[in-house]
Amino acid sequence: MKHVNVGLIGFGTVGSGLAEVLLAQQERLQQRSGLFIRLAKVADISTKELPAQFADTALVNDAAELINDPDIDIIVELIGGIQPAKTFVMEAIAAGKHVVTANKALLSQEGREIFAAAAAKGVEVGFEASVGGGIPVIKGLKEGLVANNILSIMGILNGTANYILTRMTDEGIAFADVLKDAQDLGFAEADPTYDVEGIDTAHKLAILMTMAYGMNITHNEIVTEGISGIEPIDIDFAREFGCRIKLLAISRNHGDHVEARVHPTMVPESHLLASISGAYNAVHFNGDMVGNVLFYGQGAGKMPTGSAVAADVMDISRDIAAGSVGRVPSLSYLPENIRDRDVTPLDQLACPYYFRITALDQPGVLAAVATVLSRHEISVESVIQKGREEGEPVAIVMQTHTAAESAVASALAEIDALEAITAPTVRIRILEEE
Amino acid sequence: MKHVNVGLIGFGTVGSGLAEVLLAQQERLQQRSGLFIRLAKVADISTKELPAQFADTALVNDAAELINDPDIDIIVELIGGIQPAKTFVMEAIAAGKHVVTANKALLSQEGREIFAAAAAKGVEVGFEASVGGGIPVIKGLKEGLVANNILSIMGILNGTANYILTRMTDEGIAFADVLKDAQDLGFAEADPTYDVEGIDTAHKLAILMTMAYGMNITHNEIVTEGISGIEPIDIDFAREFGCRIKLLAISRNHGDHVEARVHPTMVPESHLLASISGAYNAVHFNGDMVGNVLFYGQGAGKMPTGSAVAADVMDISRDIAAGSVGRVPSLSYLPENIRDRDVTPLDQLACPYYFRITALDQPGVLAAVATVLSRHEISVESVIQKGREEGEPVAIVMQTHTAAESAVASALAEIDALEAITAPTVRIRILEEE
Numbered sequence: 001m002k003h004v005n006v007g008l009i010g011f012g013t014v015g016s017g018l019a020e021v022l023l024a025q026q027e028r029l030q031q032r033s034g035l036f037i038r039l040a041k042v043a044d045i046s047t048k049e050l051p052a053q054f055a056d057t058a059l060v061n062d063a064a065e066l067i068n069d070p071d072i073d074i075i076v077e078l079i080g081g082i083q084p085a086k087t088f089v090m091e092a093i094a095a096g097k098h099v100v101t102a103n104k105a106l107l108s109q110e111g112r113e114i115f116a117a118a119a120a121k122g123v124e125v126g127f128e129a130s131v132g133g134g135i136p137v138i139k140g141l142k143e144g145l146v147a148n149n150i151l152s153i154m155g156i157l158n159g160t161a162n163y164i165l166t167r168m169t170d171e172g173i174a175f176a177d178v179l180k181d182a183q184d185l186g187f188a189e190a191d192p193t194y195d196v197e198g199i200d201t202a203h204k205l206a207i208l209m210t211m212a213y214g215m216n217i218t219h220n221e222i223v224t225e226g227i228s229g230i231e232p233i234d235i236d237f238a239r240e241f242g243c244r245i246k247l248l249a250i251s252r253n254h255g256d257h258v259e260a261r262v263h264p265t266m267v268p269e270s271h272l273l274a275s276i277s278g279a280y281n282a283v284h285f286n287g288d289m290v291g292n293v294l295f296y297g298q299g300a301g302k303m304p305t306g307s308a309v310a311a312d313v314m315d316i317s318r319d320i321a322a323g324s325v326g327r328v329p330s331l332s333y334l335p336e337n338i339r340d341r342d343v344t345p346l347d348q349l350a351c352p353y354y355f356r357i358t359a360l361d362q363p364g365v366l367a368a369v370a371t372v373l374s375r376h377e378i379s380v381e382s383v384i385q386k387g388r389e390e391g392e393p394v395a396i397v398m399q400t401h402t403a404a405e406s407a408v409a410s411a412l413a414e415i416d417a418l419e420a421i422t423a424p425t426v427r428i429r430i431l432e433e434e
Numbered sequence: 435m436k437h438v439n440v441g442l443i444g445f446g447t448v449g450s451g452l453a454e455v456l457l458a459q460q461e462r463l464q465q466r467s468g469l470f471i472r473l474a475k476v477a478d479i480s481t482k483e484l485p486a487q488f489a490d491t492a493l494v495n496d497a498a499e500l501i502n503d504p505d506i507d508i509i510v511e512l513i514g515g516i517q518p519a520k521t522f523v524m525e526a527i528a529a530g531k532h533v534v535t536a537n538k539a540l541l542s543q544e545g546r547e548i549f550a551a552a553a554a555k556g557v558e559v560g561f562e563a564s565v566g567g568g569i570p571v572i573k574g575l576k577e578g579l580v581a582n583n584i585l586s587i588m589g590i591l592n593g594t595a596n597y598i599l600t601r602m603t604d605e606g607i608a609f610a611d612v613l614k615d616a617q618d619l620g621f622a623e624a625d626p627t628y629d630v631e632g633i634d635t636a637h638k639l640a641i642l643m644t645m646a647y648g649m650n651i652t653h654n655e656i657v658t659e660g661i662s663g664i665e666p667i668d669i670d671f672a673r674e675f676g677c678r679i680k681l682l683a684i685s686r687n688h689g690d691h692v693e694a695r696v697h698p699t700m701v702p703e704s705h706l707l708a709s710i711s712g713a714y715n716a717v718h719f720n721g722d723m724v725g726n727v728l729f730y731g732q733g734a735g736k737m738p739t740g741s742a743v744a745a746d747v748m749d750i751s752r753d754i755a756a757g758s759v760g761r762v763p764s765l766s767y768l769p770e771n772i773r774d775r776d777v778t779p780l781d782q783l784a785c786p787y788y789f790r791i792t793a794l795d796q797p798g799v800l801a802a803v804a805t806v807l808s809r810h811e812i813s814v815e816s817v818i819q820k821g822r823e824e825g826e827p828v829a830i831v832m833q834t835h836t837a838a839e840s841a842v843a844s845a846l847a848e849i850d851a852l853e854a855i856t857a858p859t860v861r862i863r864i865l866e867e868e
Contacts, residue, residue, distance in 0.1 A: 021581050021723050022581075024722075024723070025581040025582070025583075025723065028581070028582075028583065029580065029581060031648065031767050031768060031771035032580055032648075032763065032766060032767050032768065032771075033580075033762075033763075033768075034768055128578070134723075134724035134725065134727065135578075135727060136574045136577070136578020136579060136727070139573065139574070139577060139578045140570045140573070140574055140578065140729075143570070143573060143745060143748075143749065144562070144569075144570020144573045144574065144742075144745050145570060145741070145745070146463065146466055146467075146744070146745050146748045147455050147456075147459040147462070147463060147740075147741050147744035147745055147748065148459070148462075148741055149459075149462065214465065214466075270711075272706075272709055272710075272730065275706055275709045276706075277704075280726075287741065288458075289455050289458070289459065289568075289737045289738070289740060289741040289744075290568035290731060290732065290737070290738045290741040290742075291568065291731065291732045291735075291737070291738055292714075292730075292731060292732065293568065293569060293570070293729075293730065293731035293732075294728075294729075294730040294731065295574075295727075295728075295729060295730075296706065296726075296727065296728035296729075296730070297724060297725065297726060297727035297728065298724065298725045298726065298727075301725075303723045303724070303725070304723070304724045304725055306581075306723060307579070307581050307582055307721065307723040307724040308578075308724075310580070310581035310723075311577060311578055311579070311580050311581055314577075314580045314581065315577065318758075318761050318762060319758070319761070322756070322757075322758035322760075322761040323756075323757060323758065324752075324753070324756035324757065324758035324761060326756075327752050327753070327755075327756040327758060327761075328467075328752060329466065329467075332466060333465050333466050334465060334466065334467075334468055337465035337466075
């Protein structure tokens with residue numbers, strides 16, 4: 001039986017998960033492929049000893065020992081972050097190793113250089129686990145939907161943010177309280193910025209867009225807003241409008257230019273994405289041939305992520321065994337067919353909006369607000385006025401029809417400058433039904 | 435550029451859909467693979483002429499002209515049914531052609547012979563479109579979840595049945611009326627038996643089980659009940675219990691034996707499968723490593739199915755070009771590792787139940803029913819009694835805890851024999867939360 005030797009850099013949560021998956025599924029992988037996938041070496045700077053079940057695996061301190069080992073076929077990078085991960089990946093490619101990584105920050109920022117190096121060297125780069133954790137969405141997009149022009153991508157791509165919003169929705173708790181709870185339970189990092197401010201989601205959207213559209217894009221080009229400003233009151237109003245608030249990654253393909261944004265979004269309850277609860281992730285594509293397709297599963301976690309990394313290892317192992325390395329281009333398009341496209345600037349986006357205006361309860365406020373909106377050609381679909389406690393400001397809540405982002409920004413600046421307005425207006429974008 | 439020549443047998447809805455997909459996506463497929471996928475010949479007995487855009491494709495009357503054409507690499511069978519589809523597929527394999535089919539009836543009944551012949555001849559058989567229409571669920575299961583022992587499969591696998599149930603639920607219309615409407619609109623066949631009686635769903639479950647568990651199974655081994663007996667009143671009671679009624683395919687993997695059944699099922703609204711509406715399909719897997727994963731999309735239709743068939747054609751074309759035919763076994767396990775397993779007999783199944791008992795409104799009925807249930811060790815979770823119009827029978831509706839199928843059958847026979855019972859008791863299985 002042919003052996004494929006794997007070298008694993010990083011024995012943290014995901015790394016040890018991969019090791020456990022490969023061990024638990026060793027026989028199954030043989031039954032499916034006729035290949036023996038051997039975890040030959042692990043490099044980790046803080047692990048003193050591998051658990052007893054990994055007796056056949058060597059532990060070293062220095063990643064170079066894996067990269068320079070001629071017996072190792074595939075290097076798996078699971079340390080995360082940009083450096084030293086990038087150095088290890090580039091060195092592994094230079095040494096002719098195939099690479100598997102779950103590192104979305106690395107790929108969304110440095111992907112162009114990494115994939116170019118891999119193509120030049122004739123090695124594969126697998127990254128199924130970088131988006132959607134255990135969900136086989138990269139393979140589904142790259143191969144399953146190969147005969148489609150992807151017209152849109154919508155995703156719940158960060159489990160921590162979705163967990164927080166779900167608990168805020170179900171229990172009416174404030175953001176900060178759920179976050180603290182999530183941190184205590186280990187669902188959220190001590191520094192939750194990447195998760196709750198949408199940056200991690202933008203990393204993943206950049207990867208999906210690269211593959212879906214065959215384009216170069218980094219996460220810096222994606223309009224990104226997080227959920228830390230969402231209040232329970234907005235979740236309640238969303239419910240009155242038949243919506244739930246989700247942190248969505250949204251991209252639309254307009255051919256010569258593409259939209260790309262990450263922000264809290266009111267999703268109609270009839271849309272499947274509104275039903276994605278807790279730490280789960282989901283990715284929704286619209287393809288010109290297939291129509292709507294959605295992939296759902298655990299977006300993070302030791303074993304789900306290990307499952308996705310193992311699938312990449314298996315895929316590359318099959319290519320090694322069949323002599324078909326490069327059979328499917330890593331980024332779904334051949335490198336020479338990946339091109340630059342314009343990303344729609346923020347001020348040219350348009351969508352329906354939710355506004356929550358906080359105003360003194362006095363005659364003429366609604367008229368003043370409506371006048372400003374009308375001057376900016378923002379048309380209102382429905383209004384709810386709440387509050388009316390003696391001396392307390394009222395909430396004027398409205399849904400607009402599709403409005404230009406630039407018009408909304410100007411109108412809200414004017415509205416917030418009105419004398420009767422006592423707090424900055426909250427605005428949340430509403431998902432347009434397709 | 436390397437050419438791959440495709441011969442298509444059957445130019446009906448799906449066949450012409452494939453032709454349109456291959457034409458529309460020809461350039462995209464080249465950009466992704468460097469291959470030119472050419473629809474060389476179409477065989478169809480009732481088409482006189484191909485539409486003008488297929489000027490480069492020959493139309494013939496006899497499938498043998500494709501099967502015996504040495505230039506053709508892949509035969510796509512899209513005529514459906516057992517014969518002559520089986521003959522064409524077996525002849526194509528014998529002639530050394532790769533085969534792609536969307537024919538779930540054929541595969542679930544004759545798959546063993548077909549896959550054995552293909553393995554012996556060293557050709558591939560692609561069948562992504564046989565389950566879930568355009569959803570890339572076969573590839574997801576076979577490759578994306580390769581490192582998992584699949585513990586359960588649950589699916590909404592028939593769009594017609596789900597469309598009917600959705601409209602019954604949303605509009606309160608009776609089964610027969612929705613069916614007639616669906617037939618008028620072209621959503622349901624003139625003979626809807628396969629769709630509404632669960633047979634088509636059983637075909638698809640057999641295919642999924644074969645691949646998920648690496649076992650031999652035909653659809654005849656699957657307990658199958660349809661939706662034609664579902665009444666609006668049961669849908670209303672389901673709603674009171676926080677459930678929706680779906681035609682579910684359910685399989686659980688117990689290692690040495692497996693459960694396999696297709697029947698109307700009350701699905702708790704909190705479960706994502708309850709949110710799958712209209713003609714959409716969804717497949718939910720639980721894998722021992724990845725946890726819950728769901729794939730969703732259009733379960734039928736010309737272009738979605740064409741998208742899935744085209745993905746298979748592309749996959750095989752890549753293997754032809756890379757010299758890696760057989761890289762992934764057609765059934766996900768190597769043929770020598772596919773084994774027989776016992777399918778749990780119906781009377782050994784157990785799940786929670788919904789009963790709707792129709793009884794005269796007289797003292798002692800509930801006590802009599804409860805006594806029978808208790809004697810059969812069926813424990814009741816909740817009871818609702820409805821009706822109470824003068825002289826009219828009442829509905830006694832109950833949810834049980836998990837009960838043995840054999841106990842339920844015996845108990846209901848006894849209950850229905852009680853003098854006060856005026857109509858056969860309706861029983862619907864309830865999905866157990868995992």
